[in-house]
Amino acid sequence: MASLSLRLAATMPSVGPGKTMSVMSTTESGGCSGGREAGVRHLVQNGHFSVPAAVQVTRSAMSSIPVSGSSSTSPLRAVSSKISAEMSTAPSTEEPELETDPIVLWNRYVNWLYQDKDLGLYLDVSRIGFSDEFYEAMLPRFEDAFKHMKELEGGSIANPDEGRMVGHYWLRKPEIAPTPYLQKLILDTFDRVQKFADDVISAKIKPPPTPVGRFTQVLSVGIGGSALGPQFVAEALAPDNPPLKLRFIDNTDPAGIDHQIAQLGPELSSTLVLVISKSGGTPETRNGLLEVQKAFRDAGLDFSKQGVAITQEGSLLDNTAKIEGWLARFPMFDWVGGRTSEMSAVGLLPAALQGIDIRGMLDGAAIMDESTRNTTVSLIL
Numbered sequence: 001m002a003s004l005s006l007r008l009a010a011t012m013p014s015v016g017p018g019k020t021m022s023v024m025s026t027t028e029s030g031g032c033s034g035g036r037e038a039g040v041r042h043l044v045q046n047g048h049f050s051v052p053a054a055v056q057v058t059r060s061a062m063s064s065i066p067v068s069g070s071s072s073t074s075p076l077r078a079v080s081s082k083i084s085a086e087m088s089t090a091p092s093t094e095e096p097e098l099e100t101d102p103i104v105l106w107n108r109y110v111n112w113l114y115q116d117k118d119l120g121l122y123l124d125v126s127r128i129g130f131s132d133e134f135y136e137a138m139l140p141r142f143e144d145a146f147k148h149m150k151e152l153e154g155g156s157i158a159n160p161d162e163g164r165m166v167g168h169y170w171l172r173k174p175e176i177a178p179t180p181y182l183q184k185l186i187l188d189t190f191d192r193v194q195k196f197a198d199d200v201i202s203a204k205i206k207p208p209p210t211p212v213g214r215f216t217q218v219l220s221v222g223i224g225g226s227a228l229g230p231q232f233v234a235e236a237l238a239p240d241n242p243p244l245k246l247r248f249i250d251n252t253d254p255a256g257i258d259h260q261i262a263q264l265g266p267e268l269s270s271t272l273v274l275v276i277s278k279s280g281g282t283p284e285t286r287n288g289l290l291e292v293q294k295a296f297r298d299a300g301l302d303f304s305k306q307g308v309a310i311t312q313e314g315s316l317l318d319n320t321a322k323i324e325g326w327l328a329r330f331p332m333f334d335w336v337g338g339r340t341s342e343m344s345a346v347g348l349l350p351a352a353l354q355g356i357d358i359r360g361m362l363d364g365a366a367i368m369d370e371s372t373r374n375t376t377v378s379l380i381l
């Protein structure tokens with residue numbers, strides 16, 4: 001994986017004032033990496049540091065970085081905020097001084113900057129005040145975490161209370177789901193979501209006769225994990241002029257519910273209502289649904305022709321939608337936690353209805369997952 005070569009360490013020998021030193025990037029196999037250097041150079045070129053090139057740094061150049069306080073080259077001093085005593089397994093619980101030496105800070109930045117060029121992701125933990133000893137003391141925990149992650153992705157029962165697996169990773173890479181049945185379930189659900197959204201956007205699926213003859217708005221009724229993902233994605237990824245506009249009823253505040261319905265106005269007749277609840281029995285969501293159904297009745301509209309349920313099969317919501325003959329039902333899987341459900345129908349359907357490329361979303365998440373499987377935390381020590 002490309003990401004493997006990106007978790008690199010750079011070494012920088014200590015030098016005296018005015019001397020030049022080199023930043024050498026190394027890969028896991030010990031070779032040089034253009035990736036790391038290019039990334040650091042990119043940051044330099046983008047004005048993060050006033051040095052001529054990432055590979056040649058002088059103390060005089062570094063002195064242009066504003067710092068205050070005493071100077072030290074000790075790598076064990078804190079850099080900024082301190083780690084709380086109960087979190088730290090480091091031998092000393094003394095509060096370290098803040099590091100101020102620009103060379104040490106630079107080394108630390110170069111050593112700890114994580115970058116994944118494919119994803120365009122940079123993570124700089126170098127200003128978090130952990131010491132080398134703290135990092136070493138944490139290594140067994142890192143290993144333990146990676147071991148558990150592997151078991152989790154293999155389908156272990158990770159939620160003993162509910163006796164269920166935790167498999168949202170499989171949603172973006174169905175081939176790693178533990179059984180062919182689950183793989184097929186994921187793929188079939190994706191296809192159904194994509195087709196339904198395409199049909200709504202192209203007006204193949206339309207509301208009962210309305211002046212515009214197609215759905216123009218989406219109203220999502222759901223709370224917590226059944227709302228936050230779709231809200232975030234709508235903020236981050238929706239085009240400026242989506243084919244359908246998405247709004248939310250995400251709490252039980254009566255004034256807020258009335259406000260959303262009032263804003264829809266006559267467009268209620270061309271509104272697709274998504275009722276999203278993993279359990280299918282959350283009272284707040286049920287309240288929202290009852291209010292929306294009343295608004296439909298008051299406007300002389302048939303809610304069942306415009307309602308869609310996303311929930312676990314056999315839940316109260318699922319049974320309601322089935323008995324009332326709603327427009328569509330999509331499954332929520334028991335092995336996907338509510339707060340990690342964005343890549344299930346919970347998040348994919350609202351995203352697709354806004355014209356977002358949901359295949360691309362899944363592919364991006366799969367690359368991110370792959371990065372988290374790299375067990376090399378650092379090559380520095």
Ligand SMILES: O=P(O)(O)OC[C@H]1O[C@H](O)[C@H](O)[C@@H](O)[C@@H]1O
Binds near residue numbers: 223276278285
């Ligand atoms: O998706 P539902 O079963 O309706 O649950 C919706 C939400 O309910 C509560 O707020 C829980 O604390 C959340 O974790 C959950 O996401």
